[in-house]
Amino acid sequence: xxxxxxxxxxxxxxxxxxxxxxxxxxxxxxxxxxxxxxxxxxxxxxxxxxxxxxxxxxxxxxxxxxxxxxxxxxxxxxxxxxxxxxxxxxxxxxxxxxxxxxxxxxxxxxxxxxxxxxxxxxxxxxxxxxxxxxxxxxxxxxxxxxxxxxxxxxxxxxxxxxxxxxxxxxxxxxxxxxxxxxxxxxxxxxxxxxxxxxxxxxxxxxxxxxxxxxxxxxxxxxxxxxxxxxxxxxxxxxxxxxxxxxxxxxxxxxxxxxxxxxxxxxxxxxxxxxxxxxxxxxxxxxxxxxxxxxxxxxxxxxxxxxxxxxxxxxxxxxxxxxxxxxxxxxxxxxxxxxxxxxxxxxxxxxxxxxxxxxxxxxxxxxxxxxxxxxxxxxxxxxxxxxxxxxxxxxxxxxxxxxxxxxxxxxxxxxxxxxxxxxxxxxxxxxxxxxxxxxxxxxxxxxxxxxxxxxxxxxxxxxxxxxxxxxxxxxxxxxxxxxxxxxxxxxxxxxxxxxxxxxxxxxxxxxxxxxxxxxxxxxxxxxxxxxxxxxxxxxxxxxxxxxxxxxxxxxxxxxxxxxxxxxxxxxxxxxxxxxxxxxxxxxxxxxxxxxxxxxxxxxxxxxxxxxxxxxxxxxxxxxxxxxxxxxxxxxxxxxxxxxxxxxxxxxxxxxxxxxxx
DNA sequence: CCTTAAGAGCGTCATCTCAC
DNA sequence: GTGAGATGACGCTCTTAAGG
Numbered sequence: 001x002x003x004x005x006x007x008x009x010x011x012x013x014x015x016x017x018x019x020x021x022x023x024x025x026x027x028x029x030x031x032x033x034x035x036x037x038x039x040x041x042x043x044x045x046x047x048x049x050x051x052x053x054x055x056x057x058x059x060x061x062x063x064x065x066x067x068x069x070x071x072x073x074x075x076x077x078x079x080x081x082x083x084x085x086x087x088x089x090x091x092x093x094x095x096x097x098x099x100x101x102x103x104x105x106x107x108x109x110x111x112x113x114x115x116x117x118x119x120x121x122x123x124x125x126x127x128x129x130x131x132x133x134x135x136x137x138x139x140x141x142x143x144x145x146x147x148x149x150x151x152x153x154x155x156x157x158x159x160x161x162x163x164x165x166x167x168x169x170x171x172x173x174x175x176x177x178x179x180x181x182x183x184x185x186x187x188x189x190x191x192x193x194x195x196x197x198x199x200x201x202x203x204x205x206x207x208x209x210x211x212x213x214x215x216x217x218x219x220x221x222x223x224x225x226x227x228x229x230x231x232x233x234x235x236x237x238x239x240x241x242x243x244x245x246x247x248x249x250x251x252x253x254x255x256x257x258x259x260x261x262x263x264x265x266x267x268x269x270x271x272x273x274x275x276x277x278x279x280x281x282x283x284x285x286x287x288x289x290x291x292x293x294x295x296x297x298x299x300x301x302x303x304x305x306x307x308x309x310x311x312x313x314x315x316x317x318x319x320x321x322x323x324x325x326x327x328x329x330x331x332x333x334x335x336x337x338x339x340x341x342x343x344x345x346x347x348x349x350x351x352x353x354x355x356x357x358x359x360x361x362x363x364x365x366x367x368x369x370x371x372x373x374x375x376x377x378x379x380x381x382x383x384x385x386x387x388x389x390x391x392x393x394x395x396x397x398x399x400x401x402x403x404x405x406x407x408x409x410x411x412x413x414x415x416x417x418x419x420x421x422x423x424x425x426x427x428x429x430x431x432x433x434x435x436x437x438x439x440x441x442x443x444x445x446x447x448x449x450x451x452x453x454x455x456x457x458x459x460x461x462x463x464x465x466x467x468x469x470x471x472x473x474x475x476x477x478x479x480x481x482x483x484x485x486x487x488x489x490x491x492x493x494x495x496x497x498x499x500x501x502x503x504x505x506x507x508x509x510x511x512x513x514x515x516x517x518x519x520x521x522x523x524x525x526x527x528x529x530x531x532x533x534x535x536x537x538x539x540x541x542x543x544x545x546x547x548x549x550x551x552x553x554x555x556x557x558x559x560x561x562x563x564x565x566x567x568x569x570x571x572x573x574x575x576x577x578x579x580x581x582x583x584x585x586x587x588x589x590x591x592x593x594x595x596x597x598x599x600x601x602x603x604x605x606x607x608x609x610x611x612x613x614x615x616x617x618x619x620x621x622x623x624x625x626x627x628x629x630x631x632x633x634x635x636x637x638x639x640x641x642x643x644x645x646x647x648x649x650x651x652x653x654x655x656x657x658x659x660x
Numbered sequence: 661c662c663t664t665a666a667g668a669g670c671g672t673c674a675t676c677t678c679a680c
Numbered sequence: 681g682t683g684a685g686a687t688g689a690c691g692c693t694c695t696t697a698a699g700g
Contacts, residue, residue, distance in 0.1 A: 292671060298687055299669080
């Protein structure tokens with residue numbers, strides 16, 4: 001009863017894998033060899049339970065054993081009403097012996113020369129047969145054993161041989177399908193573990209002592225059939241055994257299960273005894289059983305692991321969702337706080353401060369001195385002092401009279417225009433040296449200062465800028481003064497030529513080049529562009545004239561171009577303008593030529609930008625336009641095509657400097 | 661009701677790993 | 681090196697749901 005309770009508990013707890021059901025090697029060996037030793041002993045009680053419950057009659061030929069199991073103290077199946085016992089598939093490795101014993105249809109087993117028929121009228125399935133399955137419908141197990149009456153000893157011997165040859169697992173698997181690896185639990189419950197030499201006998205005892213239903217063993221008077229020794233309590237089978245599934249209960253599926261049930265490597269049943277039983281087979285069986293359990297355990301562990309992983313995954317996913325929600329909420333809160341903070345930061349108070357600062361900056365830049373380096377010069381005249389009390393930028397333009405002068409933004413000319421003697425009509429008007437040097441110098445300085453302050457020339461030396469401005473202004477003035485003289489001389493010449501050639505002088509101030517060798521004539525020198533009659537605004541627009549830039553415009557293509565040999569990529573490209581110049585002491589009558597030297601002005605520039613512009617030919621002043629080549633070559637004095645040699649030979653090409 | 665595919669469970673074998 | 685345990689691979693059976 002305790003064993004059955006244990007059995008129930010084990011069934012109830014599927015996680016427990018009946019590790020204690022395993023026989024140790026000593027148990028196996030002891031059982032096996034005890035069986036071998038006790039083969040001849042009559043005390044071997046293969047069916048002790050049977051003996052106790054149903055005493056066999058040795059003389060009975062047809063033994064009908066009705067084993068009525070005692071009523072279980074518990075409900076027949078209150079615990080597992082739907083418990084289904086699953087059959088074990090046959091092991092391929094064991095198929096040989098197993099099929100030999102049990103795979104015959106309906107347990108028709110041939111044992112050696114004899115046929116042992118065991119008819120089991122049992123309940124539902126062979127699994128329940130052993131009482132492992134606590135089915136209430138456990139009916140009667142009827143075992144029909146046919147025996148040979150004349151030789152009962154053979155029966156015993158052969159039965160014992162069979163029983164001992166069959167490994168414990170065989171019977172276990174035969175009768176206990178549900179727990180094939182646990183053959184001795186039942187034995188232990190029946191108190192047969194120690195005494196029973198062959199576990200398979202306990203198997204039968206198990207059946208017979210099953211409290212469920214009745215086990216009926218019919219031993220028929222089969223002369224060729226098995227015999228049961230009745231003298232002792234040991235039931236020995238010899239001959240054919242028929243295991244009949246319960247009539248009407250054995251399903252089609254249950255039958256093959258029964259066939260596959262045995263996993264015992266059947267010994268050569270014809271052999272009389274167990275010495276042939278190979279220990280290797282037993283060990284193999286042991287190992288198989290253990291491996292089966294281990295596999296089950298491993299699968300259970302794996303399943304649990306996977307379930308644990310799935311559970312963790314669910315938890316992590318839920319946590320992730322919650323964290324996402326929290327993250328979104330925090331983001332929204334952060335955005336709200338940022339918006340609120342920005343409102344506070346750029347609120348009315350700060351905005352007021354910013355507006356005040358902007359206003360102050362506006363005032364500072366619009367009403368403060370433009371140049372922070374130089375105090376505005378004292379006004380030369382009351383008017384000028386009034387108008388230039390605040391130094392401002394001035395537009396530079398040509399006057400109608402050809403005077404290049406500066407005007408303030410209101411168009412009022414700068415400098416002492418009133419004090420300048422007006423030239424005669426038709427004469428190009430230039431400011432005198434003094435006036436120019438005062439007004440233009442200031443203008444130059446202011447422009448240069450503004451230019452270099454606004455540009456990136458942060459390391460520009462102011463002293464150097466003053467020097468450059470002086471040089472440029474002096475250069476321009478010299479050309480201007482020289483222009484006067486040259487114009488006078490030209491007029492004289494034109495008059496002479498007019499008288500000679502009856503040709504009117506050109507309208508423009510630029511006379512044709514004098515013939516002959518280069519002459520130190522102002523005409524061939526750098527010329528200031530002016531148009532006495534038309535300001536040529538189209539032309540100035542075409543060149544995109546800026547107020548703060550000197551221009552050298554040349555329509556003659558005889559200038560010498562020397563490309564740079566190397567270029568520093570970290571600085572702007574530099575350009576040097578070299579053009580005829582006059583020293584202050586020389587005159588335009590040829591004295592500028594100091595012996596064998598040409599006096600030239602070299603202007604070092606940094607190229608700010610280059611672009612190709614297209615000037616409409618009609619907008620070009622006629623005097624600047626290309627003049628048709630004279631019919632008589634260079635003798636006419638026209639510029640030659642620009643070649644270095646030719647330009648060197650004609651260094652005094654007309655350059656036109658548009659300056660303020 | 662029968663057939664079929666998918667999934668689950670199990671047994672067995674082979675292999676690997678670890679302890680002795 | 682050997683034995684034992686763990687585990688993957690393979691095959692088998694059973695169960696169940698879906699479809700005809």
